[in-house]
Amino acid sequence: MHTIRLTPLEEDTGTRLDSFLSRRVEGLTRSAAARLLAEGCVTCDGAVPGKSYRIAGGEELCVTLPEAEEPEAVPQDIPLDVVYEDEDVIVVNKPVGMVVHPAPGHPDGTLVNALLHHCGDSLSGIGGEKRPGIVHRIDRDTSGLIIAAKNDAAHLALAAQLADHTLARTYECLAVGNFRQDSGTVNAPIGRSRSDRKKMAVVAGGRPAVTHWEVLARYPGVTHLRCRLETGRTHQIRVHLAYIGHPILGDTVYGNKKPVPGLTGQCLHATGLRFLHPHTGCPVELTCPRPEEFERMLVKLQKRT
Template identity: 70%
Template sequence: MTPLILTAQEGGERLDAFVAGQVEELTRSAAQRLLEQGAVTSGGKPLKKNAKTTPGMVVEVLLPDPQPVEIVPQNIPLDVVYEDSDVIVINKPVGMVVHPAPGHPDGTLVNALLYHCGDSLSGINGELRPGIVHRIDRDTSGLIIAAKNDRAHLALAAQLQDHTLARVYEAVAVGGFKEDSGTVNAPIGRHPVDRKKMAVDPKGRAAVTHWRVLGRYSGCTHLECRLETGRTHQIRVHMAYLGHPLLGDTVYGAKKPVPGLAGQCLHARRLRFLHPATGQPVELECPLPQWFVNLPIFRQNQN
């Protein structure tokens, strides 16, 4: 196992909190266990969990090998928008995690797909993510496509790369936009301090988001966002980079939740792809969910 090398930017933070904040897959309790096991060191010496960081401190974390996980099919209702022998498209609700992860071992879209599809899911992404071609965040709703066989998965993955698989979102961003449309072309990488977040980073991977205004309201703007690339949290990061974080986004915007919102106001509205078997275009759309259309801003007069 190759240790992870972490560098503390500031001093005074407890090591268990620092390690958990830097390593995405670790909770604070898991970081504490690693410290107790002597798996977190600095200069070759094991560190104690109640020790604190110093500026520039280099910490090595030896993560255990992942243990096999059995994903259990679960009879969870799915809003199926399209399905055939090659692909299935789901309108995912807010709050549903796409695939099992630490803290979310079940109740995920993958658990539901395994029950709905049986053995008819692509195995390319392994046991934890069977059939999953792309992801959307837990608190983002809308269209997500899964592949039922490896041939379909490879074809859809190639479309993600060449942009023939197109995804269009609707969102509400905080503040007003001077222009009616625009493009954010800013690379995205892991946040340099908070490893659970993403950030615009010149050394990150290319990321392009096209946006246009659908409506202007008091303090907010209704947007359409079209992804040219598919980086983690891309729309959320790009809108925050513009100074207009998404309404309800407590990670990249205001820390106070918005009443009526479980998270960021973001919905995957439309999906277009070439069918992996026939090559014919498939265009799908799902309506805005009630929590979106019931926002108070839509009851105000448009500016």
């Protein structure tokens, strides 16, 4: 177990304590925060507050957190849409809703579980027992191409390409609003949000982040974009587009909180991947089609024009 200390900000005044904790403690849900309160794991100025306590402002909170139990990654027979595979790498078109690797709250049903079943023991061990073969990640509610390494040499080579931008990733998305220009670049540092630790944000002192975008089509109130990552920060495209006032359609974290009818997650798809083969050095360029939800949304938008 470990203890963290929190001091509420002025804007937190009046907020229920379980809600405050779920915003300020990374990975803590509101229901989990309520359980901690019920178990006496939270103190307010040294005393245990009631379950309906609201932030008064200026108090010191101590939260004792149990050690998170890391789920074991085990093989599971989950269908994979394999776009490319050889003895060194495998590239998969990940569906919306699939988590990349096991974590508290998502113990199984992940891409790693599926890869362990599909590839057996032939996955790189560099990512550790929980992330075998995983070179990069994409969000749970983002679909598209993701590459995994089948041996350590391939993993090291791909990781180096990721660092020097030789491994290039291209995305398509539907962004809310109308873009005046046909192309542009967002160059803004990204770090953990200071108001909500479960979110990322453009912050001073954050890690450098660069996203290039170009318009593919314009519809009433929505723009179809192609985005190219120069860096690979967590939630980068989602954060950058929200930062310039054009959140991704269906993104309930960085955009409108209400889900969009017909969309399971945000309308963001990793459509292209280019890298140098880690064994032969030959360029490999792969693409995959947009998911059905994305296509249906495009048809709906085209009918409005």
